[in-house]
Amino acid sequence: MNFGGRLILGTILITSAAIAAHVIGVDATLRQALEADVRIQLEREARLIAAALPADSLRWQPSVEDLAGRNGHRVTLIDRSGRVRAESAEPAETVGRLENHATRPEIRTALSGVTGWDRRTSATVGQPLLYVAIPAEFGAIRVAASLAQVEAIVAGTQRSIFGAALAALAIGIGLATLVGRSIARPLTRITEAAREIAQGAEPRFPHSGIPDIDGLVRALREMHQQLEQRFSELRRERAESAALVEAMVEGVVAADARGTIVMANQAARRLLGYAMDEPLPALSQLFRAKPARELVDAVFEGGAGILQRELELDGSSVLISGRALPHGGALLVLHDVSELRRLEMVRRDFVANVSHELKTPLTSISGYAETLVHDPADSDTTRRFLQVILANAQRMQRLVDGLLDLSRIESGGWRPVPEPLEAGPVTREVWSLLSAGAAARQVEFDTSIGTGAEHVVADPDAFRQVLSNLLDNALRHTPSGGRITVHTRREDGGVLLRVGDTGSGITREHLPRIFERFYRADPARSRDDGGTGLGLAIVKHLVEAHGGSATAWSEMGRGTEISCWFPDRRPEEPAVPT
Numbered sequence: 001m002n003f004g005g006r007l008i009l010g011t012i013l014i015t016s017a018a019i020a021a022h023v024i025g026v027d028a029t030l031r032q033a034l035e036a037d038v039r040i041q042l043e044r045e046a047r048l049i050a051a052a053l054p055a056d057s058l059r060w061q062p063s064v065e066d067l068a069g070r071n072g073h074r075v076t077l078i079d080r081s082g083r084v085r086a087e088s089a090e091p092a093e094t095v096g097r098l099e100n101h102a103t104r105p106e107i108r109t110a111l112s113g114v115t116g117w118d119r120r121t122s123a124t125v126g127q128p129l130l131y132v133a134i135p136a137e138f139g140a141i142r143v144a145a146s147l148a149q150v151e152a153i154v155a156g157t158q159r160s161i162f163g164a165a166l167a168a169l170a171i172g173i174g175l176a177t178l179v180g181r182s183i184a185r186p187l188t189r190i191t192e193a194a195r196e197i198a199q200g201a202e203p204r205f206p207h208s209g210i211p212d213i214d215g216l217v218r219a220l221r222e223m224h225q226q227l228e229q230r231f232s233e234l235r236r237e238r239a240e241s242a243a244l245v246e247a248m249v250e251g252v253v254a255a256d257a258r259g260t261i262v263m264a265n266q267a268a269r270r271l272l273g274y275a276m277d278e279p280l281p282a283l284s285q286l287f288r289a290k291p292a293r294e295l296v297d298a299v300f301e302g303g304a305g306i307l308q309r310e311l312e313l314d315g316s317s318v319l320i321s322g323r324a325l326p327h328g329g330a331l332l333v334l335h336d337v338s339e340l341r342r343l344e345m346v347r348r349d350f351v352a353n354v355s356h357e358l359k360t361p362l363t364s365i366s367g368y369a370e371t372l373v374h375d376p377a378d379s380d381t382t383r384r385f386l387q388v389i390l391a392n393a394q395r396m397q398r399l400v401d402g403l404l405d406l407s408r409i410e411s412g413g414w415r416p417v418p419e420p421l422e423a424g425p426v427t428r429e430v431w432s433l434l435s436a437g438a439a440a441r442q443v444e445f446d447t448s449i450g451t452g453a454e455h456v457v458a459d460p461d462a463f464r465q466v467l468s469n470l471l472d473n474a475l476r477h478t479p480s481g482g483r484i485t486v487h488t489r490r491e492d493g494g495v496l497l498r499v500g501d502t503g504s505g506i507t508r509e510h511l512p513r514i515f516e517r518f519y520r521a522d523p524a525r526s527r528d529d530g531g532t533g534l535g536l537a538i539v540k541h542l543v544e545a546h547g548g549s550a551t552a553w554s555e556m557g558r559g560t561e562i563s564c565w566f567p568d569r570r571p572e573e574p575a576v577p578t
Helices: 003-052 057-071 105-111 148-199 211-247 266-272 290-300 338-374 379-410 423-432 435-440 460-477 523-528 535-545
Strands: 074-079 084-087 116-121 128-135 139-146 251-255 261-264 307-313 316-324 330-336 419-422 444-449 455-458 483-491 494-501 549-555 559-567
Touching (some): 003 139, 057 074, 105 116, 105 139, 148 211, 251 266, 261 266, 290 330, 423 444, 423 455, 455 494
Antiparallel strands (some): 251 261, 483 494, 494 559, 549 559
C-alpha cells in the first residue's frame, strides 16, 4: 500500500477509534448523569410520600396507588421484616403474596438507616427500573422509575454523535486524501528521481512546499551531486587503468573465483591467438600446454606468492606469472620473452663469433712473435714475420673499429646529418682508394648516374663508408677479369644506389642472412681476403639510420647486387608539400 492509502487508512482507524471512545465515554457519562438526576428526583418523591402517608396502615394501599398515579412512578412500602405492605403496581389482594424484599440491595441499605438505590430489571413489570429507598418508621419507602426515557435520551445522543462522527470521518477522509496526495506526489517523484539516479539518468527533483520533504529533496540532490562526482572520478580512474592495461606490452588476464575471464587486454589476446571480439573460454580451458594448466590449477588452489612458468605458445617463448586475488579469482601476466631469448642467442653467437674472429689473428701474432723471441732469424725472415704480425694486428683493428661503429649506430650515439652529395664524384673518390688492387686483378669499374639521381641526400661520412664497404666487399668477391658497377636512379622520393659485381654469387639459403654481423656465405674465403664479416651489417644500419633500406639480390654464377635506398629528407623532417 502506498503512502496515500496508508494515510487514509490511518485516518479512518484513528477517527473510528476516537469516535468509539467518545461514544463509550459519552454513553457512560450521560447515563450516569441522567440516572443521578432520576435518583435525586425519586428520593425527593419518596420523602414527599413519607410525609403524605396516612397514619392508618389500612389506607396505605389506596394512598400509594393514588400517589403513583399522580407522579407516574411505582411506589412500594416495606416493613422492617422485608414484607411488602403496599405496592402501587399490584392489586390489594395480591400484595400479601409478594416475595420478601429484605434481600433487595436498596431495601437492605434503607433498613440500615441510609438511602439506598439499585438499577435492575423488575420481575414484576419486566422493565429496567431504578429503585430508590429511604428509611421510614415502619421500615422503608421505595420509589421506582422506568429507565426507558433515560435509554431513549442516551440512544438519541448516540445517534447524534454517530451522525457527527460520520460527518467528521468523511471530512477527515477527504482531508487525508488531499494531504496524502500533496505529500505522496512529491514522494513519488523522489522515488522516481532515486530510480533515475540508479539508472544513471539525469534526475528531476520535485518542489513540494513542505519543509521536511524539501529538506529530503535537498539532501537527495546533494547526494546525487556527490555520487556523480565520485562516479566521474571512478570512471576516470577506471578508464586510466583500462588504458594503462591495454597499453601494456605484457598480456594481462583476470578471472573471477569461478574461472570466468573478466578482463583480457589486447596483448594477451594477441599472444593467445584470439581476436578482440572473440569470446574467451574459461581460464582452465584457455591453455593447451600442460605446464600452463598446472600453473592455473596451482593459483586457484591458493598458491602463495607469484607462480611462474615459461613455455612455448605458437612458436613464441612466453613467461606466465600467476597470482591468486584476495577475494577469489586469479591474475595472469603473460610476457613475451621471444625477443629476449633471441637477443640472448645473438649475444652468445656474438661472443662466440668475436672470440672466433679474434682467435685467428691473435694466434698468428702470438706464434710469429714467440718465434722471433725464442728463435732469432735473419733480417728477411724477421721482416716477413713482422709483416704477418702487422697484417693480423690491422685485421684486429678493423674488426674492433667495425664493432665500435655498429655499437655507436645501434645505441643511438650517432645520428646522420644528411646533405646533398654528388653521387658520381663521391663514388669515383671512394673507388680511387681501391683502384690499385682492382687494376692488379684486372677488375673493371663502371658507374651509371641516372637522370634526377645525380645528388644523394646523406651524411657525407656515412655515405662514403657505405660505398667503401660495398665496393670493398664486391672487389674481394669478384674474380680477375670481372666487373663492378655502380648505378643510381630516382625511386619513391629518393635515390636508389645499386652496387653489383660479377662474382660467384650467393646461394638462396644464405642470401637472407648476409646483413647479419659475422655471417659469411664462404667463411674460409672471407677470412683469407681479410673480411671481418661486419661490412654489410654496418651498411644496413647506416642506410636505415637515414630512413632508407638495404636489400640484396644474387644468383650463383651471375654475381651479387646490393641496393641501398636513400630518401630525399631526414626521417624526422616533415614532407614538403608540392
